[in-house]
Amino acid sequence: MYLENPQGQVIGENDDYQSSTQSRHEQVLESTGKYQVWPTVFLKVGQQGSYQLTLTCNAPSAPDLVVETPQVSDSQVRPGQSVTVSTNASNTGSDTSQATSVEFVLSRSPTLSDSDRVLGSSDLSTLDKDQSSQEILSVALNVTPGTYYVGSCVNADTSELNTSNNCAVSGPVTVEQSNEPIPITPGLNDAWYNDATNGQGFFINVFPDSNQMFLSWFTFDTQRPPADVTAQLGDPGHRWLTASGTFERGVATLDVFLTTGGVFDAANPPAVTNPVPYGSMIVSFSDCIHGEVEFDLPDIGESGTIPIERLAKDNVADCEDQVGAVSSQAVAALSAVAHTEAAAGSRSKTQAEGTGSSFNYNPSLNDAWYNPATDGQGFFFNVFPDLGHVFLSWFTFDVTRPPANTPFNLGEPGHRWLTAQGPFVGDTAQLKVYNTSGGVFNSGRLDSGDNEEVGTITAIFEDCNSGLVRYDIDSVGQGEVPIERIVRDTIPACEQKSKGDESVQAVQPQNKELMANLCGEHVDWTFDWPDEDGASSYIFQLRREDTLATTSWVSAVVKTSTYEYHKGKKIPAGHLTGWTWRYKPMFTGLSKKDGSWSEDFTFDVAALESGYPCPD
Incomplete structure (x- = not known):
């Protein structure tokens, strides 16, 4: 028995020649489409029949947010010149997506990283299947001369099955080297x-x-x-x-x-x-x-x-x-x-x-x-x-x-x-x-x-x-x-x-803090940060050190400056270190100038057998 994928390639077979009545083959189908099953049989003289079976594989019901390559209004600019960046965010999945945001970053490389400068972001409302939304940001490129790339990343919907297509990168943008030296400041x-x-x-x-x-x-x-x-x-x-x-x-x-x-x-x-x-x-x-x-x-x-x-x-x-x-x-x-x-x-x-x-x-x-x-x-x-x-x-x-x-x-x-x-x-x-x-x-x-x-x-x-x-x-x-x-x-x-931070509301957990592991039947963590005047919502991100730079492990939009994280199983021994979290205030429409990401706060998780106390 042979199994062909939608492209006509044989991806599995089973030579079960000893059975006269049945043959079994198990295969994980990694993409949608129509698959062909071809049994091979020994026929008696005079027997005829069709032995082809068609299987249709449908994707599970889930959103899939995709951003197109961002378009920059000018590919050659002067330091400090304003440009307009636009991208289309689409839901190519089979279910409605959650409200989230699209973030625009400036990179020295066509490969994005966590160190890239955030230019701004825009709110992205819920998208039905096959629905799209154009996201636009105007920003001054306050950088020194050189070659840059603009990236657009939609913050992942937690129910997405595929997050590898959440980011796209523009072509090169040249901030022109002036004959004049930079201003002295x-x-x-x-x-x-x-x-x-x-x-x-x-x-x-x-x-x-x-x-x-x-x-x-x-x-x-x-x-x-x-x-x-x-x-x-x-x-x-x-x-x-x-x-x-x-x-x-x-x-x-x-x-x-x-x-x-x-x-x-x-x-x-x-x-x-x-x-x-x-x-x-x-x-x-x-x-x-x-x-x-x-x-x-x-x-x-x-x-x-x-x-x-x-x-x-x-x-x-x-x-x-x-x-x-x-x-x-x-x-x-x-x-x-x-x-x-x-x-x-x-x-x-x-x-x-x-x-x-x-x-x-x-x-x-x-x-x-x-x-x-x-x-x-x-x-x-x-x-x-x-x-x-x-x-x-x-x-x-x-x-x-x-x-x-x-x-x-x-x-x-x-x-x-x-x-x-x-x-x-x-x-x-x-x-x-x-x-x-x-x-x-x-x-x-x-x-x-x-x-x-x-x-x-x-x-x-x-x-x-x-x-x-x-x-x-x-x-x-x-x-x-x-x-x-x-x-x-x-x-x-x-x-x-x-003045430092003497009058600022506390951030919890603070840098290098140790967090409790499984308490009862859940991992329960509370993240708090200062209120931002005029903020209509906040983006919260939680990730581990080995997470891909373009994908957050958890990304959520919340109305208050608090996020409650719940997980129904323990944090395993191999995942106790390298945790970071951050937040960003959001405003109606495009993010204001001061709506930037906080610093990355780091913490580790206590080993389950350490006896580290659970919070009250």
């Missing part, structure tokens, strides 16, 4: 370096209200000092320069200044910044990760161009949002408040444990700080929220003035700089201090140099304009430095973000 405030001269680098601060940029350059002298030149603090070859000036149309033109004469953390002798420029710089950025510094230091005969990139990528999304806003002229003048929600993130709704203050570290602390009593010395802070770390640089001098005859080429022989890094919690960061030694100006050369741990720093912020640096350094001992901002442009953004 506070999103560029960060630590930058050239990988070829690792161990040296720049701290950049943009002050939008005054249209000014302030830059510090930590480096080394052009030659290693003689062996008999020593240092109590840092490396005798340390050098640092500062630069400031205005920016226009993506280009900052800066004067370089030299500060001399100071002593570590002391008001006397005072450090003096020569008002006559030591050189000049031109700084620009091709995107939010890459830039270049063109410098000219005529006193020492050094000039050139240094390609730079960010030390860490935590604040790139913030920068891209700001650059897009300026490019599309969505704002007339970018103020410090332009730091967006993307960089701060939607944090777990618990107050961090620090000194007990309600202040929280945030990227708007990325700035130049100093003690007015030791003017000419100072600190640069860089907060990396995704890493939960702070990077600090300290521009200072040795603890005693070097001899007058100490040889040098660049800067002054008393210059010293230290770096520090470590985690922050609430208003407090605990940092390890490092001394980088052995370098040569703008060179990858290190003469037996290393990055040696030399002490600790505790950096505490009382508010957005005052902090305290407590240090314990092996070669100089302990002390503390009160600090304040050099320029106050970014205080409003800081004040907005530093």
Whole structure:
């Protein structure tokens, strides 16, 4: 007996030649259509008859939501230009679908992933069999130049049998590379370096209200000092320069200044910044990760161009949002408040444990700080929220003035700089201090140099304009430095973000929480999140780490900021880890700008035999 599929291919057979009256064959039919069964028999002389049987396989009664390839109004656009994206969502199944939503994302690849940026979404009402709905979204592509793809994904109906067709991807959309560099915004405030001269680098601060940029350059002298030149603090070859000036149309033109004469953390002798420029710089950025510094230091005969990139990528999304806003002229003048929600993130709704203050570290602390009593010395802070770390640089001098005859080429022989890094919690960061030694100006050369741990720093912020640096350094001992901002442009953004989550309704379960397994005859989990003003409903998604990026394990639309999950059997041992959930507020019609996905909250599930208590 043979079984043929609708395409005429033999997909099963049974040679049951010993039976004269019956033959049996079992086969799972994987697609709909008409199948042919052909029995093979031995006939007696004179017998005739038909031995063909036709079987019709119908699909089970269930919806099947499909989206067509999204259409983008323009395939070549400028940064910040608005486009219209449309797609048709259809129900090709045999039953009515539930109300859900269609989400539009922007990807760097034709293969979608969880890291793709959500552009927006639209509500999708129930669809009868063979019914379709056109979904449209208008959005500004606030991104840096490059090639992108727009994806449209219908959030799966929980009763769907096939979710592999829930997403589709457009053709390439080119955000055109402009001849002009990207606009200069506070999103560029960060630590930058050239990988070829690792161990040296720049701290950049943009002050939008005054249209000014302030830059510090930590480096080394052009030659290693003689062996008999020593240092109590840092490396005798340390050098640092500062630069400031205005920016226009993506280009900052800066004067370089030299500060001399100071002593570590002391008001006397005072450090003096020569008002006559030591050189000049031109700084620009091709995107939010890459830039270049063109410098000219005529006193020492050094000039050139240094390609730079960010030390860490935590604040790139913030920068891209700001650059897009300026490019599309969505704002007339970018103020410090332009730091967006993307960089701060939607944090777990618990107050961090620090000194007990309600202040929280945030990227708007990325700035130049100093003690007015030791003017000419100072600190640069860089907060990396995704890493939960702070990077600090300290521009200072040795603890005693070097001899007058100490040889040098660049800067002054008393210059010293230290770096520090470590985690922050609430208003407090605990940092390890490092001394980088052995370098040569703008060179990858290190003469037996290393990055040696030399002490600790505790950096505490009382508010957005005052902090305290407590240090314990092996070669100089302990002390503390009160600090304040050099320029106050970014205080409003800081004040907005530093409040943290103290007044926000709690999210449950919180990150890394352990959830109960089978309680009685069910797994019962409750998910809660803050109410969003004006939200008509919420999309809730629950998935495991190994779920396909385009398919959610559970996706539901709910009217309140709570979702009750019930499962009639235990969570097996192989599925106890890697759980994530998130939510998104929805509004009437298309999702508003602030209707974006929350962060992904993670949790694990207790093993059934662990005795983990069930909730009350």
